[in-house]
Amino acid sequence: MTVTIREIARRAGVSRGTVDRVLNGRPGVKPNVRDRILEIANELHYVPNLAAKALAYQKKPIVFGIVMPPKDIQFFEFIRSGIGAAAEELKDLGVRLDYRYVDNERPDEGAAAIRELVEAGASGILFSVMDDELIRASIDFAAERGVPVVTFNSDVEGSKRLCFVGQDLRKSGLVAAGLMNRVLREEAKVVIVTGSLKFHAHRSRVEGFRQGLAEGGSRLEAVAVIEGFDRYADTFERLDRVLAEHPDLAGIYMATGDVAACVDAIKRHGREGRIRVVCNDLLPAAEQGLRERIIDFTIVQNPERQGYLSLRILFDHVFSGKQPEAEHHFTETHIYIPESL
Amino acid sequence: MTVTIREIARRAGVSRGTVDRVLNGRPGVKPNVRDRILEIANELHYVPNLAAKALAYQKKPIVFGIVMPPKDIQFFEFIRSGIGAAAEELKDLGVRLDYRYVDNERPDEGAAAIRELVEAGASGILFSVMDDELIRASIDFAAERGVPVVTFNSDVEGSKRLCFVGQDLRKSGLVAAGLMNRVLREEAKVVIVTGSLKFHAHRSRVEGFRQGLAEGGSRLEAVAVIEGFDRYADTFERLDRVLAEHPDLAGIYMATGDVAACVDAIKRHGREGRIRVVCNDLLPAAEQGLRERIIDFTIVQNPERQGYLSLRILFDHVFSGKQPEAEHHFTETHIYIPESL
DNA sequence: ATGAAAGCGCTAACAT
């Protein structure tokens, strides 16, 4: 038979209400009674029944706050869709979402959003805004009030967040190098394009790629690292210059940056098909580049899954007290070619 | 407010019991009453509450039957693990599994298992045994008794199964060709290895690959299609011969077959690293081959996801009356290189 | 053919 709260109450000689208090850490139970109940629960391997719990929560649904950049940022579309899928599954289990869109460049907004959500009684928060001291403080504030925060896509290291769900950036760089090594088997020159080396996140991919080039068997040489600042103009201009300087350039790794600019630069030099290109993500520009056979590979770390998982992890923690398996939860790295679209 | 059965009962001027009968297609309600209730339910967009339903089912849990080849078949490990993950999520929703392991070569066993499960009162069946007339009949038998059957991994075409969840074999062949085209950019010879061209499933990958070679820009020529019958000895021997005949062979596509045999044959001819190899799945031999840099790519269609999805789809259908979105539900095609392990 | 009521396991408001 399945162990119920009622069975525990019977064995402990108390009422179900008391057991409920103990099991949910609510105050007002004598320590010795509490201990006895916990002992019995352990012994019987008590696991609360989700359906029952959910049903009881229908009156006052559990609310999770979601703090992320505004809707016009394409990449987050995918993540949101994953969150939506999880929310759909959890709807009947009494879960509601409260979205807060904040400017990624304004840490104060993100920090404020967390505080508001905590005040508003959220039971947990999904968070994705660029790292900052203000934000760290806000996350810790939430954590201390018993509101777990799961960061996704971009982490806030050193904060008291429950865990991080996102990409393994170094690995995606490593995989990119692996692909380059396979399509360019002779000695050859490649260039790396990133956003800004000042950002940890942007650097990680570059480092991963470099590591891949350093490993045995690679004959590739990175002739330059370009910072495109995620802007079309900068990316195009600098790539244009590198292409001019190196007529024998064999590969481009778009670690971060405007893919359309890369495609256009290659076209401008008439080098379509003669340069191997590896980029990241599957936004329209990358998809288009793949179909035109200008981009060879794009590396994706399932943003949908990122959204789905982060909500699921938060839910399992809040509802069933499950601890995340690791502090960093990486989504799988996948390689796409035009044929796999 | 959420629409409940009680609200519908109130509006229709009947009891909740009657509404329940109507909504679950149970007999014993006058047609005009039934119609009225259905109308109201529609109008109000009634959606049953999962948690409540699940809770009510705790007394007599819902049982899904699972018919698949015995545990010693490696590939099914992954699928089982996916089924397990879904089962874990559904456990508290009152779902139990009843596994039946049957010999994949003996259709009568598979057919009998379905009948047994239906007799035993299963509410749905997950099925993966090679296609056959006996099996088709059994699936239809189940369907007529209102027990939906979802086939996974290998389909039973033309049967009354609810839907199929599995790989898009043609696509995996197409992707394999895409990879070959990218790593071999000059004119070159490749060989295709499959199990037996008699099987539809084995042929599909080969056809996909051929299609990929036929597409614009490919300079590859398939010099042979080898049947290895999924046995080490046959695969090794025939590949050995081809390698001897074609000293300039540049690529091998292991559509189906013993990967270890392929690796060994290449080693025997000392052609490691000089032949590009694309295979399927991520069984130990493939993983080993990748790490040794003898296999360049392996194509995977997420067997875990296959298991997870098929159970989830069955559950959603039985519990919430949701129709599958399509008759064929393909899992995503993913490419692995050693760096992505 | 239909209604009434008990119960699934847990929570929360109200008593004591």
Place this chain on the structure above:
DNA sequence: ATGTTAGCGCTTTCAT
């Protein structure tokens, strides 16, 4: 500090 009780929305048994 602890017990009692009324739900949460649905199913099912027993009356009528």
